[in-house]
Amino acid sequence: MNESVEINKLRDVITSIFGSDAKKDEGQHPFSVLTYILPRDKFADAAKALKKAYALLAAEWATDETPFGRGFGVFACYRKGWEYLIVKADVPVEDPAFPSLTKNFVPAYRFERQIQSLMGITPAGHPDSRPWIKFEDWPEDAWPLRKSFDASKPMPRVDGQYKWVKAEGEGVYEIPVGPVHAGIIEPGHFRFQAVGEDIINLEERLGYVHKGIEKKFESLSWEKGAGLAGRVSGDTTVAHSLAYCMALESMTGCNLTERANWLRAIFLERERIANHLGDIGAICNDAAFAFMLYQLSKLKEIVLRTNHKLFGHRFMMDKIIPGGVAVDIEPGAKKEILSELDRISKDFEKLAVIYEESPSLEDRVRGTGVLRPEKARELCVVGIAARASGLNLDCRIFNPFPPYNQYDRIELGVPVLITGDVHARTWVRVQETRESIRIIRYMLENLPDGEICLPVNPPSSGLCGFAAVEGWRGEIIYWLQSGPAGEINRCMVRDPSSVNWLALEQAIPCNIVPDFPLCNKSFNQSYSGHDL
Amino acid sequence: MIRILRQIFRTGIVTEPLPSEALSEAEEIGVRLEEAIRKRFRGSLAIRQVDAGSCNGCELEIHAINNPIYNCERFGIHFTASPRFADMLLVTGPVTRNMEIALRRTYNATPPPKVVVAVGDCGCNCGMFDESYAVVGGIDKVIPVNAVIHGCPPTPVALLQGILKAIG
Numbered sequence: 001m002n003e004s005v006e007i008n009k010l011r012d013v014i015t016s017i018f019g020s021d022a023k024k025d026e027g028q029h030p031f032s033v034l035t036y037i038l039p040r041d042k043f044a045d046a047a048k049a050l051k052k053a054y055a056l057l058a059a060e061w062a063t064d065e066t067p068f069g070r071g072f073g074v075f076a077c078y079r080k081g082w083e084y085l086i087v088k089a090d091v092p093v094e095d096p097a098f099p100s101l102t103k104n105f106v107p108a109y110r111f112e113r114q115i116q117s118l119m120g121i122t123p124a125g126h127p128d129s130r131p132w133i134k135f136e137d138w139p140e141d142a143w144p145l146r147k148s149f150d151a152s153k154p155m156p157r158v159d160g161q162y163k164w165v166k167a168e169g170e171g172v173y174e175i176p177v178g179p180v181h182a183g184i185i186e187p188g189h190f191r192f193q194a195v196g197e198d199i200i201n202l203e204e205r206l207g208y209v210h211k212g213i214e215k216k217f218e219s220l221s222w223e224k225g226a227g228l229a230g231r232v233s234g235d236t237t238v239a240h241s242l243a244y245c246m247a248l249e250s251m252t253g254c255n256l257t258e259r260a261n262w263l264r265a266i267f268l269e270r271e272r273i274a275n276h277l278g279d280i281g282a283i284c285n286d287a288a289f290a291f292m293l294y295q296l297s298k299l300k301e302i303v304l305r306t307n308h309k310l311f312g313h314r315f316m317m318d319k320i321i322p323g324g325v326a327v328d329i330e331p332g333a334k335k336e337i338l339s340e341l342d343r344i345s346k347d348f349e350k351l352a353v354i355y356e357e358s359p360s361l362e363d364r365v366r367g368t369g370v371l372r373p374e375k376a377r378e379l380c381v382v383g384i385a386a387r388a389s390g391l392n393l394d395c396r397i398f399n400p401f402p403p404y405n406q407y408d409r410i411e412l413g414v415p416v417l418i419t420g421d422v423h424a425r426t427w428v429r430v431q432e433t434r435e436s437i438r439i440i441r442y443m444l445e446n447l448p449d450g451e452i453c454l455p456v457n458p459p460s461s462g463l464c465g466f467a468a469v470e471g472w473r474g475e476i477i478y479w480l481q482s483g484p485a486g487e488i489n490r491c492m493v494r495d496p497s498s499v500n501w502l503a504l505e506q507a508i509p510c511n512i513v514p515d516f517p518l519c520n521k522s523f524n525q526s527y528s529g530h531d532l
Numbered sequence: 533m534i535r536i537l538r539q540i541f542r543t544g545i546v547t548e549p550l551p552s553e554a555l556s557e558a559e560e561i562g563v564r565l566e567e568a569i570r571k572r573f574r575g576s577l578a579i580r581q582v583d584a585g586s587c588n589g590c591e592l593e594i595h596a597i598n599n600p601i602y603n604c605e606r607f608g609i610h611f612t613a614s615p616r617f618a619d620m621l622l623v624t625g626p627v628t629r630n631m632e633i634a635l636r637r638t639y640n641a642t643p644p645p646k647v648v649v650a651v652g653d654c655g656c657n658c659g660m661f662d663e664s665y666a667v668v669g670g671i672d673k674v675i676p677v678n679a680v681i682h683g684c685p686p687t688p689v690a691l692l693q694g695i696l697k698a699i700g
Contacts, residue, residue: 142665151663182614184591184595186588207630208631209583209585209628209630210628211664211667212661212665213661215666216664227660231659232587233587234589234592234685298599298600308687314593315592354539
């Protein structure tokens with residue numbers, strides 16, 4: 001099969017260049033993703049070689065493996081087409097440092113600052129040593145993700161100052177915004193340097209809603225972990241708990257019934273529809289076209305009410321559990337969802353025409369907040385932002401679970417635009433909403449019979465699990481590791497926002513200050529999913 | 533333009549009264565409440581929403597009470613951008629260590645008399661995020677709280693009821 005040649009490409013790069021230096025990690029469960037352990041000094045070389053093979057960096061994180069009698073582990077996850085590949089380097093406790101990947105992959109910039117801030121491992125050669133998420137008033141030696149850190153106690157506050165990027169020159173001024181900024185929105189700080197109305201630089205400062213989620217996972221049982229995953233980012237509760245459960249199932253080798261998988265897909269698409277409807281309306285509203293917001297928030301409310309009525313929760317929180325789902329679709333409910341979709345789709349199509357035919361709106365959304373395709377690739381962006389900037393990425397195609405892998409039946413269309421502006425990000429949402437409505441109809445008509453949930457055995461010690469799921473914002477990655485007693489030793493969460501926030505920063509310069517809310521809304525990132 | 537007008541007229545007014553199970557409770561205080569808003573706030577209650585660390589689920593529902601179906605403005609409620617104009621702070625939580633100072637400042641920037649309402653299970657008692665190095669606690673650990681609205685997240689009806697109750 002041609003497919004298998006493609007799948008093994010990144011693996012071939014690693015094995016051919018590093019030969020016997022690259023050891024396959026046998027601790028990984030066969031259902032999980034392929035992992036190679038490299039000597040620490042080859043960590044950045046691997047990044048360089050994989051970049052040459054057109055791989056993108058999906059995530060980078062560290063683990064504390066002292067419970068196993070080892071030191072730390074540093075991981076980088078790469079993606080190319082169908083293939084995910086993890087490169088791991090062992091780091092001794094007495095010398096906590098590793099070669100930085102930032103010069104090869106820009107998104108490593110923040111991943112590595114985060115590794116340094118929370119795990120206390122230094123990325124050697126990183127251009128920016130300022131902490132990230134860890135604020136200046138934390139004690140410098142507080143590394144919460146280390147096992148030696150006591151997470152139940154509050155930390156003392158110390159003095160400190162964050163070093164902002166400065167711009168100087170005639171007529172340059174600064175606008176600081178946040179963390180409590182206008183509107184019903186999560187907290188974050190944005191600092192603009194501007195000349196007249198034109199923004200010449202934007203610096204983000206995030207971390208305000210850091211709740212210590214990754215550390216919290218380590219004190220929970222595997223079952224309770226699904227509940228916490230559902231609260232990483234409230235608007236993506238289905239996709240996050242799904243990714244967590246799939247990572248856990250990949251460790252235990254649990255095979256779900258077909259019905260459970262299909263129900264998960266239906267919930268995932270319903271979450272996508274609800275959020276896209278809200279987003280399209282809110283983007284138009286930020287261009288002063290309030291009509292669309294009111295019309296579309298009405299449609300969104302219809303979806304949420306149906307969820308509440310049929311599944312017991314407006315956002316379907318806690319409905320995805322390890323082994324399957326917690327709620328079934330009854331025969332009567334199918335009819336209800338179908339008629340709801342008819343109603344939404346009828347109104348939605350009318351509104352899509354109005355969106356396209358309003359020149360005043362077009363004037364605001366076209367050519368605004370442009371993220372060029374080459375930039376998007378450099379920043380390894382995911383999800384809506386990637387597809388609006390020419391990158392054909394969608395886990396439902398490239399890393400599918402059933403029913404998405406039944407291509408001849410689902411035939412999922414993935415919209416890819418190349419202009420990378422606010423309009424492109426809006427239009428990707430419009431087309432995805434249509435696709436989601438279409439495939440939910442198909443899935444409801446062809447829903448297989450069977451159990452909705454199977455028991456999941458807790459994983460044994462020293463296993464790792466991996467899952468990548470296409471939430472409505474984009475690819476969500478969970479990576480789990482079980483400890484010596486079979487408990488959660490590490491749960492790495494990578495929300496699409498963790499990568500895409502950097503893209504917003506890059507898309508803003510050369511735009512005018514009043515267009516920032518519009519650009520920001522078109523990305524609509526999660527603060528909570530990023531800060532963890 | 534014709535299309536927009538046609539869609540507006542075809543949609544009509546979709547605002548609906550509170551559902552019957554919520555109606556009795558809301559009605560009970562509703563009359564006194566409107567009276568109170570008229571007297572104490574001259575008919576308009578300005579709310580500043582503060583996210584002190586939530587997962588953004590509560591924010592979605594607070595957005596929802598502004599949608600045309602719940603239309604909270606008919607009760608004289610509107611959301612303001614600045615705490616300086618606010619009569620009420622609607623705070624979601626848990627309060628993170630990194631938001632503690634900002635929340636205090638927002639509270640101090642709100643002129644008295646002011647009402648603070650803690651929203652959601654996390655805002656009320658920390659929810660799932662208790663005992664963390666990064667979390668200070670529920671809202672009442674940081675600023676005085678007058679009323680609480682439970683739920684994960686609270687539904688729009690629960691939010692409206694909670695706000696009405698807090699002033700009633």
